[in-house]
Amino acid sequence: GAGVSQTPSNKVTEKGKYVELRCDPISGHTALYWYRQSLGQGPEFLIYFQGTGAADDSGLPNDRFFAVRPEGSVSTLKIQRTERGDSAVYLCASSLMAGGSNYGYTFGSGTRLTVV
Amino acid sequence: AQRVTQPEKLLSVFKGAPVELKCNYSYSGSPELFWYVQYSRQRLQLLLRHISRESIKGFTADLNKGETSFHLKKPFAQEEDSAMYYCALKPTGGFKTIFGAGTRLFVKA
Numbered sequence: 001g002a003g004v005s006q007t008p009s010n011k012v013t014e015k016g017k018y019v020e021l022r023c024d025p026i027s028g029h030t031a032l033y034w035y036r037q038s039l040g041q042g043p044e045f046l047i048y049f050q051g052t053g054a055a056d057d058s059g060l061p062n063d064r065f066f067a068v069r070p071e072g073s074v075s076t077l078k079i080q081r082t083e084r085g086d087s088a089v090y091l092c093a094s095s096l097m098a099g100g101s102n103y104g105y106t107f108g109s110g111t112r113l114t115v116v
Numbered sequence: 117a118q119r120v121t122q123p124e125k126l127l128s129v130f131k132g133a134p135v136e137l138k139c140n141y142s143y144s145g146s147p148e149l150f151w152y153v154q155y156s157r158q159r160l161q162l163l164l165r166h167i168s169r170e171s172i173k174g175f176t177a178d179l180n181k182g183e184t185s186f187h188l189k190k191p192f193a194q195e196e197d198s199a200m201y202y203c204a205l206k207p208t209g210g211f212k213t214i215f216g217a218g219t220r221l222f223v224k225a
Binding site for chain 2: 033040041044050056105106107110
């Protein structure tokens with residue numbers, strides 16, 4: 001597609017439930033990133049994929065969070081046993097070069113997750 | 117530790133006035149630095165990067181390694197510049213980008 005697509009745009013879920021957030025990057029972008037943005041804060045790194053593999057998952061807050069990118073394009077961020085503190089905007093970004101070096105990221109419009 | 121600090125949460129200026137959005141970083145090596153912008157109801161987008169030394173929409177930013185700063189400047193602010201601005205740092209050769217908390221710029225008519 002022309003840009004990075006994220007679905008759903010909004011998700012409201014009950015505490016304890018499981019959610020999946022989807023990201024469809026720009027075609028041909030091998031690098032894909034997930035960030036989380038809480039109110040009043042800048043985006044916070046979660047995980048980085050180069051191709052199908054998670055090259056750096058050091059930003060995932062705990063083992064309730066997991067992400068996959070099985071075919072090297074679409075990625076899914078999965079959150080188990082959601083907690084109210086997980087409420088945030090989850091941003092996906094892709095870039096043409098590994099690390100986005102020199103070119104920066106192209107961001108999606110985000111998924112606003114609200115845990116009630 | 118790598119850190120990006122944007123000391124102002126909100127900056128309000130009159131149209132036509134100069135604007136400077138401050139950014140300081142903490143990193144022991146040579147970073148790649150960026151400014152991202154988010155206009156109302158739009159997605160976060162890259163504004164400029166220090167490597168290219170470019171001017172985008174009249175904005176420029178100069179890397180000052182001595183002061184570890186990368187302030188964003190524009191000589192004459194326009195109402196359409198009103199947005200949220202984020203300074204970001206990526207370690208050279210690294211993968212993750214670290215963002216500041218952002219500064220909201222409000223340009224008054």
